[in-house]
Amino acid sequence: MTRAESTPAGADPAQADPAQPSPAQADPADPTLAELSEIAVLQRIFPRLPESDATLLGPGDDAAVLAAPDGRFVVTTDMMIHGPDFRLAWSRPADLGWKAAATNLSDVAAMGARPTALVVAIAAPQHLPVSVLEGISDGLREACAALAPGCGVVGGDLSASDTLTLAVTAFGDLEGRAPVLRSGARPGDTVAVAEGGNTLGEAGRGLALLFTRAIDAEGAPDAAAADALRTAYPRLLGAQLRPSPPIPAGAAAAASGATAMLDVSDGLALDATRIARASGVLIDFESAALGEHPESALGGGEDHSLLACFPAGAVLPAGFRPVGRVLKLPAGEPAGITVDGAPHLPGGWDPYRGWDGHAG
Amino acid sequence: MTRAESTPAGADPAQADPAQPSPAQADPADPTLAELSEIAVLQRIFPRLPESDATLLGPGDDAAVLAAPDGRFVVTTDMMIHGPDFRLAWSRPADLGWKAAATNLSDVAAMGARPTALVVAIAAPQHLPVSVLEGISDGLREACAALAPGCGVVGGDLSASDTLTLAVTAFGDLEGRAPVLRSGARPGDTVAVAEGGNTLGEAGRGLALLFTRAIDAEGAPDAAAADALRTAYPRLLGAQLRPSPPIPAGAAAAASGATAMLDVSDGLALDATRIARASGVLIDFESAALGEHPESALGGGEDHSLLACFPAGAVLPAGFRPVGRVLKLPAGEPAGITVDGAPHLPGGWDPYRGWDGHAG
Numbered sequence: 001m002t003r004a005e006s007t008p009a010g011a012d013p014a015q016a017d018p019a020q021p022s023p024a025q026a027d028p029a030d031p032t033l034a035e036l037s038e039i040a041v042l043q044r045i046f047p048r049l050p051e052s053d054a055t056l057l058g059p060g061d062d063a064a065v066l067a068a069p070d071g072r073f074v075v076t077t078d079m080m081i082h083g084p085d086f087r088l089a090w091s092r093p094a095d096l097g098w099k100a101a102a103t104n105l106s107d108v109a110a111m112g113a114r115p116t117a118l119v120v121a122i123a124a125p126q127h128l129p130v131s132v133l134e135g136i137s138d139g140l141r142e143a144c145a146a147l148a149p150g151c152g153v154v155g156g157d158l159s160a161s162d163t164l165t166l167a168v169t170a171f172g173d174l175e176g177r178a179p180v181l182r183s184g185a186r187p188g189d190t191v192a193v194a195e196g197g198n199t200l201g202e203a204g205r206g207l208a209l210l211f212t213r214a215i216d217a218e219g220a221p222d223a224a225a226a227d228a229l230r231t232a233y234p235r236l237l238g239a240q241l242r243p244s245p246p247i248p249a250g251a252a253a254a255a256s257g258a259t260a261m262l263d264v265s266d267g268l269a270l271d272a273t274r275i276a277r278a279s280g281v282l283i284d285f286e287s288a289a290l291g292e293h294p295e296s297a298l299g300g301g302e303d304h305s306l307l308a309c310f311p312a313g314a315v316l317p318a319g320f321r322p323v324g325r326v327l328k329l330p331a332g333e334p335a336g337i338t339v340d341g342a343p344h345l346p347g348g349w350d351p352y353r354g355w356d357g358h359a360g
Numbered sequence: 361m362t363r364a365e366s367t368p369a370g371a372d373p374a375q376a377d378p379a380q381p382s383p384a385q386a387d388p389a390d391p392t393l394a395e396l397s398e399i400a401v402l403q404r405i406f407p408r409l410p411e412s413d414a415t416l417l418g419p420g421d422d423a424a425v426l427a428a429p430d431g432r433f434v435v436t437t438d439m440m441i442h443g444p445d446f447r448l449a450w451s452r453p454a455d456l457g458w459k460a461a462a463t464n465l466s467d468v469a470a471m472g473a474r475p476t477a478l479v480v481a482i483a484a485p486q487h488l489p490v491s492v493l494e495g496i497s498d499g500l501r502e503a504c505a506a507l508a509p510g511c512g513v514v515g516g517d518l519s520a521s522d523t524l525t526l527a528v529t530a531f532g533d534l535e536g537r538a539p540v541l542r543s544g545a546r547p548g549d550t551v552a553v554a555e556g557g558n559t560l561g562e563a564g565r566g567l568a569l570l571f572t573r574a575i576d577a578e579g580a581p582d583a584a585a586a587d588a589l590r591t592a593y594p595r596l597l598g599a600q601l602r603p604s605p606p607i608p609a610g611a612a613a614a615a616s617g618a619t620a621m622l623d624v625s626d627g628l629a630l631d632a633t634r635i636a637r638a639s640g641v642l643i644d645f646e647s648a649a650l651g652e653h654p655e656s657a658l659g660g661g662e663d664h665s666l667l668a669c670f671p672a673g674a675v676l677p678a679g680f681r682p683v684g685r686v687l688k689l690p691a692g693e694p695a696g697i698t699v700d701g702a703p704h705l706p707g708g709w710d711p712y713r714g715w716d717g718h719a720g
Contacts, residue, residue, distance in 0.1 A: 056432055057539055060638075062470040062623050063436035063532070065539050068428035072416055075514065076423035077479040077529060081521040110422040119437040121527050154435065157527075161441040162719075167481050167517075167527035169437060172423070179417055179425050263422050278420075359522075 027129065034126035038158055044130055048137035050144040052152030054116035054173070064155040066117055066171060073116075074172035074179065076107040082164040083359035089221035090210050093135025094142065095241045096166060101143035103265070104170035105151065106245040106304040110263040112180040112254025113172030115148040115247060120168050123161035133158075136166065147247045163359075177254045180308070185260040185279035189309040189326040191272070193264070194253070194319040196305065197244025199235070200268055201293050204300030206240030209233060221360035245304035252317035253308045261308040269298040269337055271307055273346040276335040279309075284338045285324035298339065299347050387489065394486035398518055404490055408497035410504040412512030414476035414533070424514040426477055426531060433476075434532035434539065436467040442524040443719035449581035450570050453495025454502065455601045456526060461503035463625070464530035465511065466605040466664040470623040472540035472614025473532030475508040475607060480528050483521035496526065507607045523719075537614045540668070545620040545639035549669040549686040551632070553624070554613070554679040556665065557604025559595070560628055561653050564660030566600030569593060581720035605664035612677035613668045621668040629658040629697055631667055633706040636695040639669075644698045645684035658699070659707050 033041060046059070057065035066073070080086060080100050091099070101118060108115040120140065124133060144151045185191075193200065214226035230237045238244075245263070253261055260279055264271045268290075276283045290297040309326055310316060329335055337344050393401060406419070417425035426433070440446060440460050451459070461478060468475040480500065484493065504511045545551075553560065574586035590597045598604075605623070613621055620639055624631045628650075636643045650657040669686055670676060689695055697704050 057541070061539070061541055062467040063434045063473075063530075063539075065432055065434055065471070065534070068431055068433050071428055071431060072425055073428050073433060074423045074425055075477075075479055075529075075531070077481045077515060077527070078517050079481045079483055079519045079521075079525075079527065081483050081519050081525075083522060084520045107422040111425070113423070117435075119435055119529055121437045121439045121529075123439055123441050123523075123525060155437060157438050159439045159441050160444045161439075161523050161525065162443060163483075163521050163523035163525070165439075165441075165483060165521065165523070165525055165527075167437070167439065167525075169435075169479055169481075169529040170423075171435070174425070179421070179423075181417070181421050 030129045030131045032127050032129055033124055033160070036130060041130055041133060041158060045133055045137045048134060048141055050141040050152035052117040052154050053150040055152070055154050059155050064119070066154060068173070070174055070176050072174055074108050074111045074113040074174060075169065076104055077167065077169040078104050078107065080166040087221040087360040089223040089360050090214055090226045091241050093132045094139035097136035097139025098143040098242050100166045100168045101140050102147060102243050102245055103304060104168045105143070105148050105247050106263040108170050108172035109245065109247045109250025110261050110306055111172065111174070112177055112250055112258065112261065113174045114251045115151040115170055115172045117151060117154045117171045118168055119155040120153055120166065121157040121159070123159040123163070123165040125162055125164060126160050128164065147244065175251065180254050180258050180261040182260055182262055182275050182278040185275050185281050185283070185309040185326045187281060187326050187328040188312045189259055190312060190314065190316070190322050191283055191285070191307070191309055191324040191326060192316050192320040192322050194246040194249035194306045195303070196246035196319070198239040198303065198305070199291060200264070200303050200305055201291065201296035201300040202236050202239035203243060203302040205296055206233065206236035207302070209236055210240065240302065243302065243304045246306055246319045249306055249317060249319040253306065253320065256310065256317045257314055258308040258310055261306060264303045264305040264307050265301070267299050267301045267347050268303065268307065269344055270346040272337045275307065275309065276337055280335055281329050282327040282336065282338060283324060284327050284341060287340050289323040294339070298344065390489045390491045392487050392489055393484055393520070396490060401490055401493065401518060405493055405497045408494060408501055410501040410512035412477040412514050413510040415512070415514050419515050424479070426514060428533070430534055430536050432534055434468050434471045434473040434534060435529065436464055437527065437529040438464050438467065440526040447581040447720040449583040449720050450574055450586045451601050453492045454499035457496035457499025458503040458602050460526045460528045461500050462507060462603050462605055463664060464528045465503070465508050465607050466623040468530050468532035469605065469607045469610025470621050470666055471532065471534070472537055472610055472618065472621065473534045474611045475511040475530055475532045477511060477514045477531045478528055479515040480513055480526065481517040481519070483519040483523070483525040485522055485524060486520050488524065507604065535611065540614050540618045540621040542620055542622055542635045542638035545635050545641050545643070545669040545686045547641060547686050547688040548672045549619055550672060550674065550676070550682050551643055551645070551667070551669055551684040551686060552676050552680040552682050554606040554609035554666045556606030558599040558663065558665070559651060560624070560663050560665055561651070561656035561660040562596050562599035563603060563662040565656055566593065566596035567662070569596055570600065600662065603662065603664045606666055606679045609666055609677060609679040613666065613680065616670065616677045617674055618668040618670055621666060624663045624665040624667050625661070627659050627661045627707050628663065628667065629704055630706040632697045635667065635669065636697055640695055641689050642687040642696065642698060643684060644687050644701060647700050649683040654699070658704065
């Protein structure tokens with residue numbers, strides 16, 4: 001199917017896709033990707049990308065070569081897709097790069113590893129101004145510098161696509177430690193969270209604000225309204241659009257003997273249920289430790305806090321605070337979570353069922 | 361923008377997107393992704409994926425852990441996007457998985473490394489039948505088994521997107537050898553290619569056949585016509601849709617002292633020009649060594665042959681045959697290629713300029 005065929009005769013193409021600039025909007029200082037060669041696009045991006053201390057051979061050949069000094073490496077991959085994962089009216093390009101880096105760095109940290117490098121594949125519409133890719137590159141650099149100094153981009157891929165897509169793969173060094181799995185929690189363990197620059201539940205509340213108030217009269221995503229929300233609710237919007245997970249706390253938790261850990265990305269309740277099921281235990285939260293909004297802390301999503309279990313009596317590393325404890329699973333009971341001793345449903349997000357089909 | 365908004369009132373939605381099945385086409389044995397949970401989709405995919413011998417910790421946690429026995433690893437990433445990279449009317453799902461694996465394995469091999477593992481992120485429309493993802497998984501498994509036994513999928517990500525997208529990141533083990541770069545060719549070297557199961561130029565000719573003959577009366581991609589072409593031209597269509605690069609030849613070339621190497625993905629002429637420029641040399645091809653169609657061998661694209669330079673007198677490893685030699689660059693001349701001593705333009709493909717915007 002061609003783009004032209006998707007706009008039946010008589011429809012106004014400018015109405016059909018507001019992300020498609022009209023020719024009158026062309027900016028000679030900010031050409032579209034279609035107006036530049038791939039090499040010209042790369043020349044604008046490369047100087048903005050962060051360098052990695054682990055690079056043995058960087059971009060420019062068929063593949064990069066990275067150091068893995070302990071003979072192993074941690075790897076995780078995660079995509080951000082225009083529509084289900086972000087709206088261009090709400091996220092600035094640098095926010096996209098930042099969040100794509102931050103979420104992948106958080107998965108590396110959750111294994112107890114120190115992030116060393118990223119590879120980044122970007123697929124972008126041909127009408128996109130190159131400044132969007134420059135902004136994404138700036139966000140990748142800013143996130144690495146702020147969250148995981150020494151981590152950088154060692155390779156990537158540029159493609160054309162009707163859907164702006166970022167696919168990040170992140171690597172980490174376990175520095176001789178065993179990886180911290182989800183399955184190691186033991187009855188008696190202290191359950192703790194490290195929230196970094198955000199607070200559990202803020203990211204989810206920021207998203208709810210965007211969906212209900214960063215829209216125009218027809219319900220479409222609205223950039224000016226999002227800007228106003230950023231000013232009015234900087235913590236909630238920042239947690240959603242530009243999260244600051246506690247990356248070094250992951251390696252610190254491993255060094256302190258954490259028995260289980262994960263990145264809280266789908267809501268504390270659901271992610272704690274994952275640890276409980278993998279470990280065959282109950283996890284009991286103290287609601288008083290979950291802040292002013294315990295239900296938003298439990299049900300949120302995209303927090304990118306670290307949830308970890310530590311042996312009873314262990315000194316928690318900096319950044320962690322206790323929020324509950326691990327209990328023995330009564331015979332015949334399903335593994336799961338309780339809050340102040342009462343059963344609690346996991347909840348959570350599913351990408352194929354949860355996306356409403358909107359982009360904007 | 362919502363999907364509904366992209367179909368102006370009065371247009372027939374079934375006309376607007378032929379890839380969108382009508383409710384009457386629903387198949388209870390092959391549900392769409394929207395009808396299944398993410399967990400149910402993963403349960404259908406996982407048993408089909410190949411396992412990696414390098415896995416220390418596989419899927420199921422925040423990240424995987426892989427062995428890197430020589431303290432380094434090779435990494436490359438490449439996307440395949442519905443539209444610029446494939447048409448669903450021409451490629452079967454297993455072809456997509458096979459090609460996504462094969463092209464990334466080839467980049468690893470081109471460094472002189474043995475491929476060890478892949479991570480695979482897939483973004484797919486919610487109306488897609490789950491059998492498409494099962495087919496992609498089958499293709500990933502078949503390609504690893506045929507081209508790089510012991511290599512497997514160690515992690516991934518599933519997302520929703522309006523554009524079917526595969527992002528593969530591949531890893532390799534240099535087994536103590538130095539990586540083979542593009543910059544090491546020296547005057548006097550023998551230039552050789554390893555073509556694996558294909559022949560230079562076949563993939564490009566297969567693509568030209570699809571564009572000109574696997575279409576219906578309106579010029580839209582046509583599955584029945586593509587099937588007929590597969591029967592009539594199995595080598596050309598196979599080279600394009602399901603390439604068989606010579607993966608073990610990469611490590612063999614490194615072990616035999618290759619001075620420079622790359623994966624021929626954008627046409628032999630352009631890729632040889634890359635080695636020539638990186639090494640500051642001329643590369644002269646013998647047209648008689650380039651088969652019956654020297655111009656299609658030089659100008660093709662997506663061959664995924666290995667092009668390598670070897671010191672004069674070196675015994676070429678199995679699978680390689682000589683096609684030219686490296687010459688000293690005359691003072692003041694630009695690095696590049698010649699054919700039978702005559703200058704030749706590089707040519708080549710650019711994703712932002714080369715895609716015509718069609719999918720199908």
